[in-house]
Amino acid sequence: MDRARLQQTLTLLPICLALAFALTALGSSHWCEGTRRVVKPLCRNRPGELHCIHFAGGRGGSRRDNKSQEVQYMWETGEDKFAQRRFHVGLWQSCEESFNGADEKCRSFQSIIPAEEQGVLWLSIGAEVLDVLLVLTNAILLGSRVSRDSSGLDWLKVNAAVAILMVLAGLLGMVAHMMYTTIFRITVNLGPDDWKPQTWDYGWSYCLAWGSFALCMAVSVTAMSRYTAALLALTEKRRGQKDSRRSPHDFLEPESSEVVWESGAAPSPAGHALESVSGHLPPGAPGKVSMC
Template identity: 75%
Template sequence: MDRARRQPALTVLPVCLALAFSLTALGSSHWCEGTRKVAKPLCLDEPGRLQCIHFSGSHGSGGRRDNGSQAVQYIWETGDDKFLQCRFHVGLWQSCEESLGSAGEKCRSFQSVIPAEEQGVLWLSIGAEILNILLLLTSAVLLGSRVSYHASGFHWFKVDASVAILTVLAGLLSMVAHIMYTTIFQITVNLGPEDWKPQTWDYGWSYCLAWGSFALCMAVSVMAVNRYTAARLEFIEKQKLQEGSRHSQHNFPKPKALENVRETEAALSLARHALLVSVSEHLPPSAPGKVSMC
């Protein structure tokens, strides 16, 4: 692969990587992770079970438990012992947390958790992420076409300029989308429902992938601008050289034209000499002077 194709091929890789990062982050629910404080359930029929509140009730004769309305139950857990730390993770689409009754997770829509006045901002954030993916996909197609079809007559630096503009727009859109989502999440932490509010939280791996896509977009845009500048200067230099060669060709006649001029002059001189000879032969011997012809 020559140098003209190697540089676009090296640019396609970070664009495709940024596209993969954005797609993964868009569909993932690990933008933010943390723990919630959840009250332990009562250990009704499982006295040896952990992660539940144990209590002792009055027993009747024969060891049977008295289920009368006057029975007094003693709960030994106090303070933080009555709560469990339940892990959760949130994305653009849904919020999931550990299920106490089973080993799985229970999920709900993140839109149903955030305040009603912030739902429009969430959709703006999702729209910006989708538009970012479309711009990255267009950039990847343009760079792939440059690598696959390399024609000397086409000005490929225009493709580099288009890729630079598209990747800059994609990076700016993704940055705005990430900032909007962070703001929405923090507002939901403060004003969200009580059965959702986290005790501790931090950013997850999907959030890191989203910002990694932004960094790759900026790097690709810088590479495309540098390559566009170099190609543009090279194209201008070639145009100057072609114009200079054309001027030199117009100022100096071609060798073939010079040969034609010389042959014409030789033919005229021969014709002039033949005319002088013929005139001299037809003159009488007593004619004074000589005939000359310039």
């Protein structure tokens, strides 16, 4: 395996990892996690139940009235009437654990947020989907080039395409995450009373989403640096080829002039050479050289 293909194979690994992170975060409901303070129900015919308010009803009318007043007092002022229930929220739904902790009750997150923020939620979801599609396109493009023989110019084009597509995917993911964070904060303040959390924090899906963004930007910077280095190397190579083509013609002119001077002939202003006329003089005449 040549060096270029090895580099592209190493680049393909973080792209696949970013795709896995983005897909997991998109389908998960653990973007935000927290607890809610919920009123316990009354224990009716459930003496062993722990997550409810116990009371004992008497047979007499006065005793029944006293017990009813006692339960009413606990219901209004007692602290034992509250229970902490954990919940987690994603792009699609919000889930909350039951009192016994055996199962969860889920509902659509779109039904919880205020009506004026639902359009922003769909924009966030659309940006997340486009982010996944761009990362998938990069993975397919780079995987197809790695599996076949490609020239240096092909790798140059691939690096440019990967750099552009990955930076677009990263920016779309960043905008989508920020929009979702804004929507969730607004829902915490203006959402329904039967959903408002007491405490909350970001979950592991939210961390995966930002991890995908970081990988996209890292791959984009790496691909851009490789593209720049390859472009400079290609430019230097072409310049060297042009210099090598011009160098033989440059050295022929001095060599030809040296031959002319060695032969004893030089060009005159009129374009004629020096001529020796000694051979044309009559016998016994002194040898002279005239210039024509």
